[in-house]
Amino acid sequence: MPVHIIRGGYANTYLIEDGDSFVAVDVGTSKAAKKIYQYLSAYGGSINTFSLRMVTATHFHIDHVGGISRLVQLFPKTRVCFFNMVGDYLNGKDKICLFSPITWLKGFLPIIIAEDNHLKNTIASLFSDKVAIPLPFLRTKFLPSDYKAECILDEDQPIPYLPHWVMIKTPGHTADSVCFYSSDEKTIISGDTILNMKGSGELNNFCCDPHAIKESVKKLLSLDVKNIYPGHGKPLFNLDGLGNVTQ
Numbered sequence: 001m002p003v004h005i006i007r008g009g010y011a012n013t014y015l016i017e018d019g020d021s022f023v024a025v026d027v028g029t030s031k032a033a034k035k036i037y038q039y040l041s042a043y044g045g046s047i048n049t050f051s052l053r054m055v056t057a058t059h060f061h062i063d064h065v066g067g068i069s070r071l072v073q074l075f076p077k078t079r080v081c082f083f084n085m086v087g088d089y090l091n092g093k094d095k096i097c098l099f100s101p102i103t104w105l106k107g108f109l110p111i112i113i114a115e116d117n118h119l120k121n122t123i124a125s126l127f128s129d130k131v132a133i134p135l136p137f138l139r140t141k142f143l144p145s146d147y148k149a150e151c152i153l154d155e156d157q158p159i160p161y162l163p164h165w166v167m168i169k170t171p172g173h174t175a176d177s178v179c180f181y182s183s184d185e186k187t188i189i190s191g192d193t194i195l196n197m198k199g200s201g202e203l204n205n206f207c208c209d210p211h212a213i214k215e216s217v218k219k220l221l222s223l224d225v226k227n228i229y230p231g232h233g234k235p236l237f238n239l240d241g242l243g244n245v246t247q
Helices: 030-044 068-074 086-090 101-114 118-126 210-220
Strands: 003-007 012-018 021-025 052-056 079-083 149-153 166-169 178-182 187-191 227-230
Touching: 003 030, 003 227, 012 030, 012 227, 030 068, 030 118, 052 068, 079 086, 086 149, 166 210
Parallel strands: 021 052, 052 079, 079 149, 187 227
Antiparallel strands: 003 012, 012 021, 166 178, 178 187
């Protein structure tokens, strides 16, 4: 069950391989969607509409879901499945959280500074869906209309097409933040809960609820983890758990 990384925007996009099918995680730009199509075409020698079974996200932010419409155009049979909390955003019962000005300054700015390819990533974002933007007057203005989302995923419940993975609720960066973990592979896709902008993995300081994200990381410390695939920054391999993640 290899995890393949796709780089096509500010956030990392991942493909989880399971047999002859794939699941995409965090498709943040139309460029990332196109790269998935190109990658799967080259990887398998041929491609069909069933190659990509599902797309999901670690949380509902533009840099993690902005490319899903384009992906569904390329793979019309692909299911879009989110954590069930996202359903409240889509039906208007709840709104994605806003960050304080000091959090933008101390949390977001260092991440952007540490990122590579600013111009390319910005252009990629401009040509992608303008959804899930955590700013006043924008967070509910644009909602996806080009695909039907199934908000069915939950902790301790089977994940479609990923029998060897579980979803873990890790609120903090956002209320709907989750991680995906495989005990067989000792691998975690950590979204924006754990980043790697400094080389050794660190807790994300850009968060709506600082207390909640610390509790979420405590929850993850019990996992047997050797590989971290973060939302931002390079993957980390051959670890001995998450004890060295900077908090």
